[in-house]
Amino acid sequence: MTRTAALLGPLMLLLGLAYLLPFLGVVRWSVTLPEPGLGQYHAALTDPLVLSVFWRTLRICAVVTVVSVAAAYVVTLLWVRGSPVQRLLVELCILIPFWISVLTRAFGWLALLSNKGLLNSWLMSLGVLSQPLTLVRNEFGVIVGMVHFLIPFAAFPLATTFRGLDERVLMAARGMGASRARIFWQVMVPMTRAGVLGAALLVFVFALGFFVTPAILGGGRSVMAAELVYLRIFQSPDWGLGAAVSVILMVCVGALLALMMRQGRAGGAR
Amino acid sequence: MKPLAPGPVVTALAALVAVFLMMPLIAVIPVSFTPNRYLSVPTEEWSLRHYRALIDNPAWAAGTWLSIRIGLVSALVSTFLATLFATGLWMIEPRFKALYMGLALLPMVAPPVVSALTLYFFLISLSKVNSFLAFDTFAGVVLAHSVMIAPFAVVLISVALSQIDRRIDLAARSMGASTVTRLVRVILPNIRFGLLSALFLTFVLSWEEIGVTLFITSVNAVTLPRLMWMGLRDNIDPAIAAISVVLLAIVVAVVLTKTLVQHLRRARD
Numbered sequence: 189m190t191r192t193a194a195l196l197g198p199l200m201l202l203l204g205l206a207y208l209l210p211f212l213g214v215v216r217w218s219v220t221l222p223e224p225g226l227g228q229y230h231a232a233l234t235d236p237l238v239l240s241v242f243w244r245t246l247r248i249c250a251v252v253t254v255v256s257v258a259a260a261y262v263v264t265l266l267w268v269r270g271s272p273v274q275r276l277l278v279e280l281c282i283l284i285p286f287w288i289s290v291l292t293r294a295f296g297w298l299a300l301l302s303n304k305g306l307l308n309s310w311l312m313s314l315g316v317l318s319q320p321l322t323l324v325r326n327e328f329g330v331i332v333g334m335v336h337f338l339i340p341f342a343a344f345p346l347a348t349t350f351r352g353l354d355e356r357v358l359m360a361a362r363g364m365g366a367s368r369a370r371i372f373w374q375v376m377v378p379m380t381r382a383g384v385l386g387a388a389l390l391v392f393v394f395a396l397g398f399f400v401t402p403a404i405l406g407g408g409r410s411v412m413a414a415e416l417v418y419l420r421i422f423q424s425p426d427w428g429l430g431a432a433v434s435v436i437l438m439v440c441v442g443a444l445l446a447l448m449m450r451q452g453r454a455g456g457a458r
Numbered sequence: 459m460k461p462l463a464p465g466p467v468v469t470a471l472a473a474l475v476a477v478f479l480m481m482p483l484i485a486v487i488p489v490s491f492t493p494n495r496y497l498s499v500p501t502e503e504w505s506l507r508h509y510r511a512l513i514d515n516p517a518w519a520a521g522t523w524l525s526i527r528i529g530l531v532s533a534l535v536s537t538f539l540a541t542l543f544a545t546g547l548w549m550i551e552p553r554f555k556a557l558y559m560g561l562a563l564l565p566m567v568a569p570p571v572v573s574a575l576t577l578y579f580f581l582i583s584l585s586k587v588n589s590f591l592a593f594d595t596f597a598g599v600v601l602a603h604s605v606m607i608a609p610f611a612v613v614l615i616s617v618a619l620s621q622i623d624r625r626i627d628l629a630a631r632s633m634g635a636s637t638v639t640r641l642v643r644v645i646l647p648n649i650r651f652g653l654l655s656a657l658f659l660t661f662v663l664s665w666e667e668i669g670v671t672l673f674i675t676s677v678n679a680v681t682l683p684r685l686m687w688m689g690l691r692d693n694i695d696p697a698i699a700a701i702s703v704v705l706l707a708i709v710v711a712v713v714l715t716k717t718l719v720q721h722l723r724r725a726r727d
Contacts, residue, residue, distance in 0.1 A: 191637055195546025196558060199539040199608060203561055206605050210580035211572075217579070259475045265464050266472035274469070276721050280713065281476035285483060287709045289666035291686045292702040296482025298694060299489040304498040306485050339479060358462050368465040397569020400668055404690050414571035421575065421673070434572045441569050 211438075214431045221428030228432035238416070238433070245413040248331060248402075249395040256335045257388045260342035261380075267343065268350040286340040294404040297333050298324055325407030333405040334395055341394060342387040349383025382451070389448045393441050413437055483706055490699035497694040508700035518701065521685040525665055528596065528681060532603035533661040539604070540611035541653065545645055548619045549627070549637070559612075566609035574673040577602040581674050594678045602674050603664040610663060611656040618652020619645070 218228055232238050267278040285293060300306050301323035308320040323329055353376075361375045377384075399414035406412070411419065413433055420430035464472070492498045493505035512518045543562060547555055565573050578593075581602065585592040592598050622645065630644045646653070668683040675684055682701075689695035 192546065192550055192552055195542045195550070196552070199543040199562060199612075200558065202539060202605060202608070203564065206580050206601060207565055207573075207576060208561070210583070211576045213579045213583065214572075214576055259478070262468055262471040263475040263479075265468055266476075269462070269464050270469070270472075271463065272721070272725070276717065278472065278476055279717055281479045283713050283717065284710055285479050287662070287713060288483065288706060289668070289683060289686075291666075291668060291683055291690065291698075292486065292705055293482055295686075295690060295694075295698050295702055296484075296486045298497065298690075299699060300482050300485040302497060302694075304496070306488065306499055309499045336479065336482065339475065355462075362462055368467070371462070372465075372468070393567075393569075397571050399571050400672075400687075414569060417571045417575060418672070421578070430575065434569075434575050437569045438572045441567070441572075445567055 215435055217427055218431035218435050221431065228428040229436075231429060232432045232436060238429070241411055241413055241416050244327070244410060245396065248327065248334070248410075248412060249392055252331055252334045252338060252395050253388050253392045255331070256338040256391055257342045257346075257384060259335065260339045260346055260387065261384065263339070264343045264346040264350060265376075268347055282340050282343050285336065290337060290400050291404075293336060294333055294401050297329065297336070297405055301329060301332070324405050325409055327406070327410040329405035329407075330402045330410055330412070333401040334398065337398075337401055338391045338394060342391050345387045345390060346380070346383055349380050349386075353379060385451060386448065389444060389451070393444050393448075396441060396444075397437055486699050486702045486706065489696060490703045492696050492699075495696070497696055497699075508697045511697045512700050512704070515697070517680070517685060518682075518697075521680055521682040524596070524679065525682040528599050528603060529661045529664040532600045532607060532664045533657050535600065536604040536608040536660050537611045537615075537653065537656045540608050540615055540656065541646075544612050544615040544619060545641060545649075548616070548622075549640065549645070562612045563609045565606050566613075570669040573606060574670045577605065577670055578673040593674060594676045596679055598674060599671065599679050599681065602670050603667055606667065606670055607660040607663045611660050614656040614659060615649060615652050618649040622648045 219226060221228070232242075263278060263282065266274050267282065268275075270278065298305065302308070302325075303320040303322070305323075307323070308317065311317045312320065323332075357379065358371060358375060361371045366375070397414050399412065399418055402410070402412045403415045403418065406415070414437065417430045417433050417437075420426045420433070488499055489497060490508055491504040491506070492500045493503045493507065540562075543558075547558060552558070568576075581591075581593040581598045584598070589595070590597055591601060626648070627640055627644055630640050635644070666683055667681075668687060671681055671684050672687060675681070680688075686698055686701065689698045
């Protein structure tokens with residue numbers, strides 16, 4: 189008993205005191221500020237401004253999930269099954285961005301896509317454009333930045349899935365004369381469906397609570413739920429609403445994680 | 459049996475994705491040499507003024523040094539606590555193991571903004587009773603980072619533990635080794651690589667942490683990412699490009715070395 193306390197105790201104590209208790213405090217904010225009651229939840233679910241933020245969040249997260257999982261799928265395919273040189277190059281292209289700070293990556297997109305950025309300067313000097321294209325400080329910029337951030341996170345679980353594929357099934361399809369396209373769509377994709385679903389859930393969960401990339405590339409114009417929390421705490425204070433939105437996010441993520449765990453257990457049993 | 463190689467369509471698409479992944483990192487390089495005070499692409503003149511600004515403006519050195527100190531202390535704290543916890547779970551296998559693990563991983567799976575608000579609440583509550591472990595202080599940031607990165611250390615160490623042969627520990631135990639002896643003489647030496655990678659990962663995670671840091675600091679504990687954030691929000695400061703190139707060079711060097719060594723080793727075997 190004392191052994192259990194001595195080994196597990198310190199971390200549990202830290203997380204209990206510095207995470208669980210204060211989270212309950214945040215929940216209390218959400219039902220007491222500015223006045224006791226469920227007013228902030230009512231506001232969060234009926235106020236058109238907040239609702240539009242939730243819809244935008246869901247829409248962006250859905251698009252980002254589909255695009256980044258699809259992109260990760262093809263790039264991981266080459267990473268796992270390509271020639272040694274291809275594997276090395278792809279691995280570098282996945283690992284280098286992965287280890288680089290999210291701020292540098294968001295800044296890179298600004299450098300590339302903003303009005304005076306590389307792409308616009310290049311297109312204008314070629315005479316293709318007379319006016320710069322607005323590619324950041326809007327929803328497009330947010331989606332590009334988030335897809336870029338999330339591809340490695342989808343690639344890692346997908347790589348595990350691909351490594352576990354039964355090679356003989358693919359060879360059998362090949363041996364019976366199936367074309368590459370047919371092997372891809374009718375053998376590869378169905379065999380990796382569970383892995384794709386897992387990666388998609390993971391990416392969606394990450395995308396939901398994410399606010400650094402949207403804040404920089406959205407430029408305050410296409411605000412997502414997590415950024416709304418930041419704004420309501422620090423810029424136009426409405427702590428109760430910020431806390432309520434946080435609690436709603438936590439509940440959504442909790443539900444998705446529970447789904448993911450059930451999915452994983454069902455996958456393991458098969 | 460040689461595996462079926464990806465076809466031309468998949469290869470071409472994958473190459474596009476790979477280029478997409480590297481594009482923004484490469485774009486940072488020319489922008490860092492702009493002679494202008496705003497974000498732009500240098501045309502005639504290339505200038506090193508933004509690199510000079512990194513040296514001349516003491517804020518950059520101060521932020522870097524603060525981030526290094528915070529990273530080192532919180533990596534040590536979180537890896538230490540995570541080691542006790544993970545080895546404890548492994549040795550004792552208590553009831554409700556999943557419950558303990560769930561709590562330990564909570565900060566990793568919760569949305570970053572929720573963790574940020576939670577730790578903000580925690581630190582401003584502490585600020586009312588003391589000024590050491592408080593909002594916008596070194597100790598406050600270390601504590602918050604430790605909470606955020608400990609789950610990653612728990613995962614890495616648990617993976618390392620799962621590869622130990624349990625019979626070694628059973629042997630030590632049957633010959634009368636105490637818990638401390640088993641921990642220090644048997645288990646820890648067997649997971650030393652896991653410990654090292656946990657230290658490394660937690661340091662990097664703290665070094666680049668911004669989501670939580672944004673909520674719990676204001677003007678005193680300005681870490682390097684916090685400083686970069688301030689230069690990114692309104693008027694974009696090209697000094698961010700210069701610092702980004704420096705950080706990029708470090709990451710590329712480390713990843714390149716590690717990957718090449720791995721591939722060479724694999725090719726030799």
